[in-house]
Amino acid sequence: MDWINGLFNIPSALQAMVVISLICSVGLLLGKIRFGGISLGVAFVFFFGIAVGNFGLQIDRQMLMYCENFGLVLFVYTLGLHVGPNFFGSFRNEGTWLNMWAMWVILLGTLMTVGMTYVLGVPMSDMVGILCGATTNTPALGAAQSALEHVGISGAGAALATAVTYPLGVVGVIFAMIFIRKCFVKESDLKVRHKDDDDQTYVGQFLVINPALVGKTILEIAQGTHMKFIISRIWRGGEVILPKGGTQLKRGDNLLVVTNKDEVQGMEILFGQKVKRDWNRDQIDWNHIDSNIESRIVVISQPMLNGKRLGQLHLRDAYGVNVSRVLRGDIKLLATEKLILCYGDQLTIVGRPADLDHAENFLGNSVKTLKEPNIASIFLGMLLGLALGTIPISLPGMDSPIRLGIAGGPIIMGILVGAFGPHLQIISYTTRSASLMLRKLGLSLYLGCLGLDAGKDFLATVVRPEGLLWIGLGFILTIVPVIIIGIIALRTKKYDFGTICGILCGSMANPMALGYANDTMKDETSNISYATVYPLGMFVRVIIAQILVMFFV
Incomplete structure (x- = not known):
């Protein structure tokens, strides 16, 4: 049985591929099982990854980070490419309002963060990390750590708080959407209204x-x-x-x-x-x-x-x-x-x-x-997106520049190539099935690696003295703004539930919750609204993280 031990326990490129393939395949199969009429779909890959990591099965750290980041970049770029042709046209219709709803989610979460700092006495240096984990926004964490170091405070506490709250931040949006659907959504809300x-x-x-x-x-x-x-x-x-x-x-x-x-x-x-x-x-x-x-x-x-x-x-x-x-x-x-x-x-x-x-x-x-997708243009677009994500952007009043990161840069580049590629003679066409496969492949890789990484220290972090408090606060920051704004948007009767799910997922920078929404709604409304609000929402959260440090630390 030594060959089995080599497959799962001896670090190598082969072992990494075996473990990740195991997590993705089993997670996707279990995701089809319905619990109380609800299936989590691709989101279950994340849970199974946590379980595998908790049992001690690990892969090389560099391999893990490569697969996780590659999956994320592949997902967000192909998503941007898919919605790009109609992205700017959406602003002539409802795009501005979709972003306004996303801004309300962000504003409410920010006000709750400031309020918890004063009421519960949690230092803002830790609280900003909790907010970044609750909103699954690692670029915001990087901006917060730079701001903390600028004022002479270590960013280690913020990073630990993010690590603790990140897993429930990922699944909290799904729980919130399930709650809204079970308690407030009518049959007419599930029909595409536009x-x-x-x-x-x-x-x-x-x-x-x-x-x-x-x-x-x-x-x-x-x-x-x-x-x-x-x-x-x-x-x-x-x-x-x-x-x-x-x-x-x-x-x-x-x-x-x-x-x-x-x-x-x-x-x-x-x-x-x-x-x-x-x-x-x-x-x-x-x-x-x-x-x-x-x-x-x-x-x-x-x-x-x-x-x-x-x-x-x-x-x-x-x-x-x-x-x-x-x-x-x-x-x-x-x-x-x-x-x-x-x-x-x-x-x-x-x-x-x-x-x-x-x-x-x-x-x-x-x-x-047409059945042969132009793979070269996809890799070129991902390359340009990664380059865009590393460009430092200096804003007035900010001591440290901000960056779009490996998620923000590729999705914006995908939108730009999808919208303006024909003007530049760039062929970015992919069939619907190829686009869906690339998005699901990227998301599965990202979630599997994310769960595996979170699982190894999950229980140890939870039992820390402040661990449960941080987890509770992060979970509140995740679900409360989503539930409140989601219900209000639903009450206006202006949007179908799929569009609202996309707004909520985009405002929380949560691609896994988007995967659940896609598996649930079976149409493209959630993808369109997600891509419409994600770039601005992610950008604003990076700025807010630095503002919280500047004014409340």
């Missing part, structure tokens, strides 16, 4: 009776209004016309128009009359509407088209086809000439079958190519 926002387009049928448009070309009409629209088909008597920029409109023309949802009323005023027919339902066979006009969805798989504006392709003039809509991930976009195309976009093109074949060859439409 799913319609994913489709930013509207298909309508309009009748030309406005005399000012008769005899004018479509190009002249488009240039004379600020509204954006695409005319997909024109029915003129018994004839079906595929419109071009130079097509002249006549009185009585029936137009099939694709426009933005908020401009439907303007379209009715522009053309004269809206035909009462629902063209936005799911079950429409577009290819049976007209015998000689076909609608086809084509995927952009030609790398040279990444980052090009739709108008630069001249599809209407070169191939005789119109592009009505663009599907990017789950978002339907209006196919305007200024729209910047991304590798993997799905274009709805309309035209005659032979013309569509030629356009399809030009655009690529190679599904096989």
Whole structure:
């Protein structure tokens, strides 16, 4: 049995991989078990890691830190990459309010920290460490230790307090979300309330009776209004016309128009009359509407088209086809000439079958190519994110610079690459399944190593004289702000429960709780709101840690 002993007890690269694989595989299997109708999913990897560490099974420290940090970086970068294309657009809708809710969670936790210092007599040098552990924010701990050393106080106490409170800080958000769901969430709160926002387009049928448009070309009409629209088909008597920029409109023309949802009323005023027919339902066979006009969805798989504006392709003039809509991930976009195309976009093109074949060859439409994720760009983005996280940022009134760290830098870089990669000709496309796998792999590695590291000293730290007090205070700082703000946000009836979970997880910098939310909600609302509030929330917590030291130590 010596070979078994070598697998688990003799430190080596092989032993590290065996132990981590054991923790992740068993933890994920146990995470599927439901307790009282609730399963913890990937979060159970953390608990099993603590159990393994508590029984004395350990791996080389350098190997442990490498796997933990690599898993965290892989998770946050691919998450940022996933939400990046729609991240900045969210601020035009609800992103600002999502961050405001996160700021309330942070503010309440900070006020409670100051209050506990005065009421219970716990030194702020220890209390700031408790807050960092309760909010699972190691960059904030680093900033607090630098500030403490600047005023001549050792940061060892803060580090120990963080180590004690970190495990319950990780799981406390999950407990808080379970409590909110069991006691306050109704069935209607579990439904995505803003799913319609994913489709930013509207298909309508309009009748030309406005005399000012008769005899004018479509190009002249488009240039004379600020509204954006695409005319997909024109029915003129018994004839079906595929419109071009130079097509002249006549009185009585029936137009099939694709426009933005908020401009439907303007379209009715522009053309004269809206035909009462629902063209936005799911079950429409577009290819049976007209015998000689076909609608086809084509995927952009030609790398040279990444980052090009739709108008630069001249599809209407070169191939005789119109592009009505663009599907990017789950978002339907209006196919305007200024729209910047991304590798993997799905274009709805309309035209005659032979013309569509030629356009399809030009655009690529190679599904096989899209199934191969661009791994090189992922590693390059992670490299740039790590570099970004190490840049010192000096703020007025701060003696020590702050840094975004290995979590903040990669997620911001992922968001930037996802949002602006096409502008720079960077192909960052990954399939939905590949993106989900990379995120779950990274999170599993991070949680397994985190639990293994916390488990070895967990019981010994708890039995320290101040250990139980610190754990109790940290647990209160974790769950109370989350529960209070979560319930208030839920009462507004503005957000679904998945969105609220993402706000709470992002404000607490807690990717493990996000994993639980994803396993529970089965949609992307928690991921989107998490990535929206995480960068600012993490940045503010780093600043707050230094402010607490400056004013209360």
